[in-house]
Structure formats: structure tokens, C-alpha cells
Amino acid sequence: MNDPAAPNFDGDRLITAVVQDVASGDVLMVAHMDRASWEATLRNRRATFFSRSRDRLWEKGETSGNVMHVREIRLDCDGDAVLLRVDPAGPACHTGERSCFHVHIA
Amino acid sequence: MNDPAAPNFDGDRLITAVVQDVASGDVLMVAHMDRASWEATLRNRRATFFSRSRDRLWEKGETSGNVMHVREIRLDCDGDAVLLRVDPAGPACHTGERSCFHVHIA
Numbered sequence: 001m002n003d004p005a006a007p008n009f010d011g012d013r014l015i016t017a018v019v020q021d022v023a024s025g026d027v028l029m030v031a032h033m034d035r036a037s038w039e040a041t042l043r044n045r046r047a048t049f050f051s052r053s054r055d056r057l058w059e060k061g062e063t064s065g066n067v068m069h070v071r072e073i074r075l076d077c078d079g080d081a082v083l084l085r086v087d088p089a090g091p092a093c094h095t096g097e098r099s100c101f102h103v104h105i106a
Numbered sequence: 107m108n109d110p111a112a113p114n115f116d117g118d119r120l121i122t123a124v125v126q127d128v129a130s131g132d133v134l135m136v137a138h139m140d141r142a143s144w145e146a147t148l149r150n151r152r153a154t155f156f157s158r159s160r161d162r163l164w165e166k167g168e169t170s171g172n173v174m175h176v177r178e179i180r181l182d183c184d185g186d187a188v189l190l191r192v193d194p195a196g197p198a199c200h201t202g203e204r205s206c207f208h209v210h211i212a
Contacts, residue, residue, distance in 0.1 A: 016136050027124055042212060045186040072210075075210070076135065076136065077210055094183065095183055097131065100184075100187075103185075105112075105181050106148060
């Protein structure tokens with residue numbers, strides 16, 4: 001089994017990014033990345049995604065100031081999902097909640 | 107802001123499922139769910155996904171025995187991602203690693 005050294009962006013596919021608070025372990029949000037946002041995240045160490053609704057690069061916190069400082073990056077076994085372990089400057093969710101996963105179902 | 111009470115499966119879309127170990131907080135894997143796998147997960151309290159490669163329902167551990175007992179389910183703010191907090195019976199990854207996110211990039 002060869003581990004991937006980089007995400008698989010073949011055919012302009014997007015990968016799934018899971019964001020976890022490195023201090024609390026809370027899962028904060030899920031977003032998507034294209035190659036450019038992946039490279040920006042590695043370069044700047046701030047979580048940067050591809051916004052499907054706006055069809056452009058989106059640095060988390062670019063408007064709100066709630067940037068996410070990336071402390072650790074892990075790729076999954078088939079290279080189509082990435083885990084960003086971050087130190088968030090503020091709430092992840094646009095509702096003001098710390099995590100987007102604030103709707104308790106069961 | 108109205109919180110979603112259920113995931114958004116409009117137009118047969120799939121939602122993203124993030125699986126987290128409820129004891130350690132480790133993020134174990136990412137998979138996808140259609141409406142049937144969502145309902146099966148709620149009903150059986152075992153993590154069940156939609157396999158895009160096999161185009162069918164897939165209960166995690168159905169072959170390996172490494173089922174994931176679901177202890178908590180949370181939905182995100184826009185209803186297109188779900189967090190399953192689970193008690194896993196064995197490794198999440200087909201490589202034998204506990205988590206699929208075992209490739210350290212940075």
C-alpha cells in the first residue's frame with residue numbers, strides 16, 4: 001500500500017477538508033479545496049478553501065477576521081480528504097457558534 | 107437563522123459524513139451518505155454510508171467486523187455535513203491504521 005504524498009486533484013476534482021480545533025479536538029467545519037487553495041494553505045498556514053457557491057478561493061476569516069492558523073495537516077489513505085488541525089481566531093460558524101456542527105440530532 | 111432539523115438530500119445529493127472517535131476525539135474517516143444510509147444509521151446506531159465506488163449502501167464493518175457504534179449525531183449549520191461520534195470496534199482504515207488520516211503532510 002503506497003500512501004499518497006499529495007491529494008488527488010485529477011480532473012480538477014475537489015477534496016474534502018475537515019477542520020478540527022487542535023486544542024479541544026472539536027470538529028469545527030467541513031469545506032472543499034482545489035489545488036490552489038491547498039497550495040495557499042500550505043504556504044500561508046491559514047486555512048484556505050474553494051468556495052463552490054462563489055466559485056473562487058476563500059481564505060477563512062478574510063471578512064470576519066476569524067482566520068484559522070494551521071498547526072498540522074494530515075491526508076487520508078486515498079488522498080481525497082484532508083484534516084486540518086487548527087488554532088481558530090474565532091468562531092468557525094457564521095451563526096457565531098464555535099463549531100458548525102451545533103445541531104444535535106441524536 | 108433556522109437550524110436544519112434534517113440533512114438536505116434534495117435532488118438525490120449526498121452529504122459528507124465525518125467520523126470521530128467519541129473517546130479519543132480522533133477524526134477517523136470521511137464518507138458519504140444518501141437518505142437511505144442516513145436513515146439506517148439513525149435506526150441501527152451503526153455507521154452506514156453510501157459507497158460511490160460500489161453504488162450501494164455500505165455498513166462500515168460489514169466485511170471486516172469493525173463496525174462503528176454511533177453515540178452522537180450532529181448536523182452542520184447548512185445541513186450538508188454530519189458528524190458521527192462513534193465507538194469503533196476496530197481500525198477505521200483498510201490499511202489497519204486506527205484512522206484513515208494517517209498520512210502526515212506538515
